[in-house]
Every structure is written in structure tokens, then in C-alpha cells.
Amino acid sequence: MYRFEEIWGNQRLLSHLRMAVKNQKTSHAYLFIGGSGSGKKMIANTFAKYLLCATNQDEPCDTCESCRVFESGNHPDVIYVTSQKKTLGVDEIRGQILETVDIKPYHYNKKIYIIQHAHTMTVQAQNALLKTLEEPPEYVVFLLLAEKTEAFLPTVLSRMVTLKISPLSEEEIHRYLVGKKLVAPEEGGFFAAYAQGRIGHALELIEDTAFRQMREDILTQMSQLQSMRLSEALLLAKEWEIFKNDTRFLDIIALWYRDLMAAKSLRDERFIIQKDKKDLLYSAAKEPTEILAKKSAAVTKAKERLIQNGNFRLTIEVMLMELKENGAQ
Ligand SMILES: [Zn+2]
Structure with a gap:
């Protein structure tokens, strides 16, 4: 009303x-x-x-x-x-x-x-x-x-x-979504962060079951990435071709690394945006923060390339190789 x-x-x-x-x-x-x-x-x-x-x-x-x-x-x-x-x-x-x-x-x-x-x-x-x-x-x-x-x-x-009309802050959107019982409190952080101040956008995403499924799939794959062989990891580039016109999957990956860094360096749950995934994040946060920061930058770079119409498969393969590097060299 x-x-x-x-x-x-x-x-x-x-x-x-x-x-x-x-x-x-x-x-x-x-x-x-x-x-x-x-x-x-x-x-x-x-x-x-x-x-x-x-x-x-x-x-x-x-x-x-x-x-x-x-x-x-x-x-x-x-x-x-x-x-x-x-x-x-x-x-x-x-x-x-x-x-x-x-x-x-x-x-x-x-x-x-x-x-x-x-x-x-x-x-x-x-x-x-x-x-x-x-x-x-x-x-x-x-x-x-x-x-x-x-x-x-x-x-x-x-x-x-x-x-x-000013955009709302992440906290305001979070309070709104949780207060209205539109999402569980642990999930609120993700949708609030993702909506970037646009409440209508948050509401759309909550309703969008395909988006929610995409997020679940991507996060599961990301949590397994380090234990995959490189050849296996590169197959993801083929699998993700269904997201060719939807670069939101890269935002999900970027947010994954952001939260990994928070889990690794701060060890304080308050700084994790995706609280609904905190167990997954804590168990995957093994690498040093500098390496995670580099990987996060690789995701941003891939998104820029795709926006400039870079070749999808090639761009994602390059990104996956960077994400697979263990920083030992
Ligand atoms: Zn009236």
C-alpha cells in the first residue's frame, strides 16, 4: 500500500x-x-x-x-x-x-x-x-x-x-529487508551490498530465483576452486558461457574475494557481508590477504574486458588461471 x-x-x-x-x-x-x-x-x-x-x-x-x-x-x-x-x-x-x-x-x-x-x-x-x-x-x-x-x-x-532521490545506505536496506522479513538476517547483507542503495533492485533480486541459484552455484564452485586441477578449473569458463550476457556472476565472485579477505585478515564476523556463507568462507580463507587482493583485482579486470566486448571464453580462462595461482613464486 x-x-x-x-x-x-x-x-x-x-x-x-x-x-x-x-x-x-x-x-x-x-x-x-x-x-x-x-x-x-x-x-x-x-x-x-x-x-x-x-x-x-x-x-x-x-x-x-x-x-x-x-x-x-x-x-x-x-x-x-x-x-x-x-x-x-x-x-x-x-x-x-x-x-x-x-x-x-x-x-x-x-x-x-x-x-x-x-x-x-x-x-x-x-x-x-x-x-x-x-x-x-x-x-x-x-x-x-x-x-x-x-x-x-x-x-x-x-x-x-x-x-x-538519494540512494539508501547498505545498513538502511539491510534493516528494511530484514525488518520486513523479506530475507533471513544472515542473507540481508548480501542483498543490501549487491543492491548498491537501490531498494527496488534489492527487491527484484530477492524475487529472482535464477539469480539466487546462480549465486549458490558460483559460490560452491569458488569454494572448490583451490582443490581443482587447473584443467578442471578451466572447464568452468565453458560452463559459465550461459552467463555470457549477465556479468553479475563476476560481481558474485568479486564479493566472494572481498569476504575472503575480511574472513582472513579481520577474523571478525561483523565485517563479512555474506553472513549466510560464513562457514564456507572461513574454511576457504587460507591464502594471505595480498594474494586474495590480487585475485580480486583479476576479477575486476575480467569484468572490464567483458564490458568492452572482450572474448568471453578467453577472458574467463585468463581470470581462472590468475585465480588458480598459489602465489608461491
Ligand atoms: Zn483518502
Whole structure:
């Protein structure tokens, strides 16, 4: 359910939005800036629901008709502007906004347009929207969701209130995931670290059973790597070809070495991110930290090569050879 209390972090921004509604000083256009999975959709939806709520409380009331219809996703006065293409063109702006903007709200005193992926708006689309942004009907509120401000014309930007959504810290995401019982406490560290401040990303990964399976497989293989013969280890490069378009397996390997270093040098569980794998980590953390650091660098290098379209098999084989070196020379 869309409620402010459900949103973590960004408390200043939320209280700004609440105060604007309470003091009836809302703007006609807001631009929410944040990376994918940062929570901008959640914030914009909660704000829209709050703007339309018939009661004037600290949260959307969830009992008035507007609040109830909002949750169903079929609120007659909320229009989600989307595009089937990679960009949001002038046709979408005309068809989904300009043709309906002069029609008064059906039931409520506001009509809200939520423009998703607004940073993909073409220049023509922005110019088409500009006139309405300059002289909007008084009941209209535009909520634009975008990943970057640079995508907008200065004239368009100047007509909107820009709100930057800050990523959450790893601890905040960890507390959220565990507090909501979405993952076991020992698993929380991994998903929080992996999501890099983007709560939506963490939620997606938790649901993604293929990703979880990939992690299990990779970590098992990594824990066996040192006891494999080199010829055996190199076969992994072939096996991992299924991840050719998914370099996340290298992030999993990088995090493995990061945790091995923590297990080896600090001997303090608090510094291990993947607490759910601590037994595996402690039993594998045999090499000196300098060697582990070198191996970790080899993983980073392999990822860079793959991003630059390096040959997959060759890159991974080179990496595996580096990971197999025992540092004795
Ligand atoms: Zn309500």
C-alpha cells in the first residue's frame, strides 16, 4: 500500500511534499530524479494518492473512495504516461496528455499525470509539453520520473520542482529487508551490498530465483576452486558461457574475494557481508590477504574486458588461471 511510512530514507523530501499539500502550495510539475530501483515510483505514487485523498491527514487515509480506487491502479484521475518504444515521443505526449488535459477531473479536484521514464522524452515531445507546463489547467499536476536531469531542455526544467532521490545506505536496506522479513538476517547483507542503495533492485533480486541459484552455484564452485586441477578449473569458463550476457556472476565472485579477505585478515564476523556463507568462507580463507587482493583485482579486470566486448571464453580462462595461482613464486 502506498503510505509515506512505508518509504525508507529521503525523509526531508517526503516532509517537503507533505507540507506542500497541507499548506495547499503544491506545484504543477515535479521531477523526481533517481537511478533505476531508487524508489521514485513508490514516492511519486504515494504523493499522487496523498494529493487526491479526501481527508487531510499525515498519510493517505486508505478509507476514502479515492484512496481505495488508487490502490486498484484504476483511479480515473491518475494517468500513467508510458511508451512502447525506447523513447517517449511527441505522439505519446499528444495522445496521452494533450488530448485529455483540458478535460476536468472526473471525481476529484486534481488530475495527475505520472510520466514514467521521462528522461527518454524526445526534444519534440518536450517542446509539445512545454506550453501545457507553462500554463497548466489549475487542477493538473505532472509527476515526472527520470534518471537524469541532463535529458531535459532548460525551459522544461525551469517549469518543474526538481527533487533528487538519494540512494539508501547498505545498513538502511539491510534493516528494511530484514525488518520486513523479506530475507533471513544472515542473507540481508548480501542483498543490501549487491543492491548498491537501490531498494527496488534489492527487491527484484530477492524475487529472482535464477539469480539466487546462480549465486549458490558460483559460490560452491569458488569454494572448490583451490582443490581443482587447473584443467578442471578451466572447464568452468565453458560452463559459465550461459552467463555470457549477465556479468553479475563476476560481481558474485568479486564479493566472494572481498569476504575472503575480511574472513582472513579481520577474523571478525561483523565485517563479512555474506553472513549466510560464513562457514564456507572461513574454511576457504587460507591464502594471505595480498594474494586474495590480487585475485580480486583479476576479477575486476575480467569484468572490464567483458564490458568492452572482450572474448568471453578467453577472458574467463585468463581470470581462472590468475585465480588458480598459489602465489608461491
Ligand atoms: Zn483518502
